Amino acid sequence: MEIQVLRNVFKRNDALADVTRGMLGEAGVIGFNIISSAGAGKTSLLEAILPMLGRSMRAAVLEGDIATTHDAERIAKVGARVLQLATEGGCHLSAALVHEAVKRLDLDRLDAVFVENVGNLVCPASFDIGEHVRIAALSFAEGDDKPAKYPLLFKTADLVVLTKSDLAEMCDFNPARAERFIRTVNPDVPVMLVSVRTGHGLDKLIDWVVRRVEATIPVGTAV
Amino acid sequence: MEIQVLRNVFKRNDALADVTRGMLGEAGVIGFNIISSAGAGKTSLLEAILPMLGRSMRAAVLEGDIATTHDAERIAKVGARVLQLATEGGCHLSAALVHEAVKRLDLDRLDAVFVENVGNLVCPASFDIGEHVRIAALSFAEGDDKPAKYPLLFKTADLVVLTKSDLAEMCDFNPARAERFIRTVNPDVPVMLVSVRTGHGLDKLIDWVVRRVEATIPVGTAV
Numbered sequence: 001m002e003i004q005v006l007r008n009v010f011k012r013n014d015a016l017a018d019v020t021r022g023m024l025g026e027a028g029v030i031g032f033n034i035i036s037s038a039g040a041g042k043t044s045l046l047e048a049i050l051p052m053l054g055r056s057m058r059a060a061v062l063e064g065d066i067a068t069t070h071d072a073e074r075i076a077k078v079g080a081r082v083l084q085l086a087t088e089g090g091c092h093l094s095a096a097l098v099h100e101a102v103k104r105l106d107l108d109r110l111d112a113v114f115v116e117n118v119g120n121l122v123c124p125a126s127f128d129i130g131e132h133v134r135i136a137a138l139s140f141a142e143g144d145d146k147p148a149k150y151p152l153l154f155k156t157a158d159l160v161v162l163t164k165s166d167l168a169e170m171c172d173f174n175p176a177r178a179e180r181f182i183r184t185v186n187p188d189v190p191v192m193l194v195s196v197r198t199g200h201g202l203d204k205l206i207d208w209v210v211r212r213v214e215a216t217i218p219v220g221t222a223v
Numbered sequence: 224m225e226i227q228v229l230r231n232v233f234k235r236n237d238a239l240a241d242v243t244r245g246m247l248g249e250a251g252v253i254g255f256n257i258i259s260s261a262g263a264g265k266t267s268l269l270e271a272i273l274p275m276l277g278r279s280m281r282a283a284v285l286e287g288d289i290a291t292t293h294d295a296e297r298i299a300k301v302g303a304r305v306l307q308l309a310t311e312g313g314c315h316l317s318a319a320l321v322h323e324a325v326k327r328l329d330l331d332r333l334d335a336v337f338v339e340n341v342g343n344l345v346c347p348a349s350f351d352i353g354e355h356v357r358i359a360a361l362s363f364a365e366g367d368d369k370p371a372k373y374p375l376l377f378k379t380a381d382l383v384v385l386t387k388s389d390l391a392e393m394c395d396f397n398p399a400r401a402e403r404f405i406r407t408v409n410p411d412v413p414v415m416l417v418s419v420r421t422g423h424g425l426d427k428l429i430d431w432v433v434r435r436v437e438a439t440i441p442v443g444t445a446v
Contacts, residue, residue, distance in 0.1 A: 037260045037261050037262065037342070037344070037365075038260050038344045038365055038366075038369050038372065038373055039260060039362070039364060039365025039366045039369055040365075065372055066345065066372060066373055066374075067371065067372055067373070067374055068368075068371050068372050070368050070371065070372060071372075089375065091314065091343075091345040091346050118345065119260070119344065119345075119369075119372070119373070120314075120343055120344065120345050120346075121260070121261045121342065121343065122261075122289065122314040122341065122342075122343050122346070123314050123343075123345070123346060139262070139364060141262060141362060141364030141365075141387065141390065141394075142260075142261055142262025142263075142364075143261075143262045145291070145293050146261050146262055146342075148290065148291050148293065149261065149288055149289060149290055149291050149293060149294075149342070150261055150289055150290070150342070151289075151290055152312065164364065166393070167364065167390065167393060167394075170389070170390060170393060170420075171364075171390075197393075
């Protein structure tokens, strides 16, 4: 009985996610879903890359949070379009909430939408929100064994960013060990080391994002 | 309809949690529920304090994980009794799983049970597992604003441990700001700074735990 209800929830979520993905795709907009634990540095990553991405694309950000508008305020400060999505206690963003937000965006004036999910290494990985690209972030402070212990996110990611790489010595984080665990569940996913603090790896990350955006060919574009 | 089902789930969970709490209490055993994000250092805390607690009490550990037995292996190495609870994808420990585990413990030979919940700052906070004491952990690497953004855990905690305090300078974590956010939702909760790496604050944490265990007067004890 409970399982039935849960299945329906997933089915309805996934159907709405497909609608959102279609809306974005038709407008030639690529949707990114950024997932990590609380405090892995999702907002800091966006703060760092948005001004640099701004030269080559037009981006909007949807900030998912249980409470407060702290993150949306931070993103607004770097001059990006941002909407706050409040889950009000919910542990993940749903396709419905993201769909409502995407409807409010002027998609014709955008190339990319970055969705920052609720800080949680577990639940957001189970919910399709209509993204084209899923980015998993894991900070050096969290430990190199986390991809083994929380495999679903890393299995479903299109890119894994290992953040706060400047903490390497302080945290005994072995990137090779982390990568080995990641490759067990997702053999070909790119894995990048990044530190917003030192700037290490940001250029590579930006290149990757730009290439993904440029690879999106809007439906109806003359060739 | 869905809400109804969800309510029943919570109701059944809480009833079973009460049974577990009663079983523990009758045997004079105190149950601790340790909750934090993945990688905040729950296992490291236990590794550090269990050998020292071993002098004054008999403790067992229940290790909640989605996958792997890494943490149980680490705890076994310090000589503590440990059971691995596998949620197999589940984002939190349920009262049912903990209840089954507690039934397998020889409670007459124990003073305390430490349950390490699944690494998740959100969902475990909603589920009573039959603990007497809830400990929230938050690492300096996660950011001092997390108690405002993920309030439920901090609101329901009996103790908040700010871990990895040795990362203070590297992470721009302001403990006073974190404490201010914690006190907004839980005015009187004790807040402790700890670093397993340097040993800072461990003695204070151990004192607190020992006092809580000593304050548990077993039912039926002659006075």
